[in-house]
Amino acid sequence: MSALCAAVLTAGAVSVAPAVGDRSSARAADFDFDKGNAITDVLWSRVGHVIRTEVSAKGNDATLVFRIAAMAAVAQFDAIAPYRDRAVGLYSDLGRRPASEGATNRNKNIAILYASYRVYQSLVPTASQQWREVLTGVGLDPDDDSEDITTPVGIGNKAGNAVVRGRLHDGMNQLGDEGGREYNRQPYADYLGFRPVNSAYKLTDPSHWQPAVVTKNNGIFQVQQFITPQLSVTKPFSYDSPKRFLPPPPVKSDYQHNEKGYKEQADVILAESAGLDDRKKMIAEFFDDKFRGIGYSIGTVALNKHATLDQFVEHTAATDVAGFDALITSWYAKYKYNAVRPFSAIRFLYRGKRVTAWGGPGKGTVDDIRGEEWQSYLDIPDHTEYPSGSTSVCASAAQAGRRVFGTDDITLSFRFAKGSSLTEPGVTPAADTVLTWNTWTEWVKQCAWSRVLGGVHFPAAVQASQEFGPKIGDRAYELIHAHAEGKARPIG
Structure with a gap:
């Protein structure tokens, strides 16, 4: 779980027994787009701490954390689908990129990072600056909002935005507008009217x-x-x-x-x-x-x-x-x-x-x-x-x-x-x-x-x-x- 795993690998309270392939300590600036894995080498070392601070530590339940993790993972899957032989995204069908462009790790990693960026910006907007730094830390431009699917940037943006749109009104009340509420919206508020049988x-x-x-x-x-x-x-x-x-x-x-x-x-x-x-x-x-x-x-x-x-x-x-x-x-x-x-x-x-x-x-x-x-x-x-x-x-x-x-x-x-x-x-x-x-x-x-x-x-x-x-x-x-x-x- 990309968002969840990230936090533990940057936490200092415990130590982790050696794991094969553990690359969490690598600095994002040293990320190798051609041979690396953007999820483990970049996101694991940056994202989890932000989510723990902005979501979990502020009293919100794991339900939101798991929603963030699922949406980010789906966006990452959808972002590399055009570079695979047969894959089709869950929320977008961006076609198949021709062999001349190359289904390279570089293209996939760029698409993964931009797709993740769009999801994180939507779900945790209070951490906007931290999300920008995830991209700038590896030399990418967070202001590049192109959806040109002939480029990995455009594919990532388009895939991530499609997941955001597809889940925006999935029932979790992300915008706080369920029930027709227009003013003073309260994101993720209960709109079902649950009342406990017992008092505290x-x-x-x-x-x-x-x-x-x-x-x-x-x-x-x-x-x-x-x-x-x-x-x-x-x-x-x-x-x-x-x-x-x-x-x-x-x-x-x-x-x-x-x-x-x-x-x-x-x-x-x-x-x-x-x-x-x-x-x-x-x-x-x-x-x-x-x-x-x-x-x-x-x-x-x-x-x-x-x-x-x-x-x-x-x-x-x-x-x-x-x-x-x-x-x-x-x-x-x-x-x-x-x-x-x-x-x-x-x-x-x-x-x-x-x-x-x-x-x-x-x-x-x-x-x-x-x-x-x-x-x-x-x-x-x-x-x-x-x-x-x-x-x-x-x-x-x-x-x-x-x-x-x-x-x-x-x-x-x-x-x-x-x-x-x-x-x-x-x-x-x-x-x-x-x-x-x-x-x-x-x-x-x-x-x-x-x-x-x-x-x-x-x-x-x-x-x-x-x-x-x-x-x-x-x-x-x-x-x-x-x-x-x-x-x-x-x-x-």
Whole structure:
């Protein structure tokens, strides 16, 4: 995932175990257009930090980050389509460039950079200057807005602009104009009118979602809002409606009709909380950070397979589309079922009672914490519980990755330095800790269970996502592959 992988490779909190072909440290000014890969050599070192700062760090959910990644990846795919033997873009058909022009890496890289530039400028306009510097840093002119398809600049601009137009009113409310709003627009605002059953201060219905009161320990306390509920009605890339992948209702979350199951799943969370060790904590943190856990993983797998530029672009497009489309199904189910989070259930069941669990940063496992004081190891996500969005992305993207390279085998590792934990900085892990995966299957299982370890999802939520995620991964791969083979027409 180009946008996601970029941030982790420029972050300083953790170190990355050696990966074959890791070129993220190369300076953009030294980029070799003829032999390099503009995504790994230029965008990875510049884009992710900007997106983390302008989008993720400002409180916007991963839903926007995954949309940015998917649109950029599709634009990159469309930008090199004219230079391939048969490929047709998803949002444009720019023909086939004659052999006399040469389907060179140079032309492809120039087209990739301009297509990406148009997408990033549209989606994150607050970082306009940084996007300009991405191009000027490699000697390209950001003011060249030509759409002359006899040039790689024109192809890139035309491909990127077509993706922007095709997704501008896809349901996410990018312009803030849904519902006919003309003035004081609020980009990405909820226009569906979602209202929680419970308030942050009273759990009236223990079966349904309760917004949490969150703080950064700075004296400011805020009540959560369901982030971008309109993702539930956003247009997918690879299928017509999320209804076809809708998981069954979360029966154990129905306290009124299944009190026994409700308590059973809460007790699983408590047991995992009590059993947290350094390795489990790092697994939870790795997958909780979508830039590290998902972006780094998927991008590095492709590098370690020595992918050509065409293969890399195709892999990125398939996995990013899979992840975003899986989130749409997840949000459709989240909106429909409106299920309770573990923190609400545990505080409801064990209020006034002592439980054994993780006692907070640096406290380890304690046996005298009051139920109403229980806290998940990971921050409480700002949306309803069922199913797991993170697991759906992992499961779908992994399946798309399997299909691209035809194998479940991967080479992937990640090293956490001593004391690099975000939840327990300076304390956890007590020693350098390396996480390693040899198959997509292992990686997906850990991604799924990390949400239970972190205390933010019940087991049923991750199981449901593991079941429908691969189906969407197949659809995403088949969509991209059909366009790569010239067997599909533009969808936009």
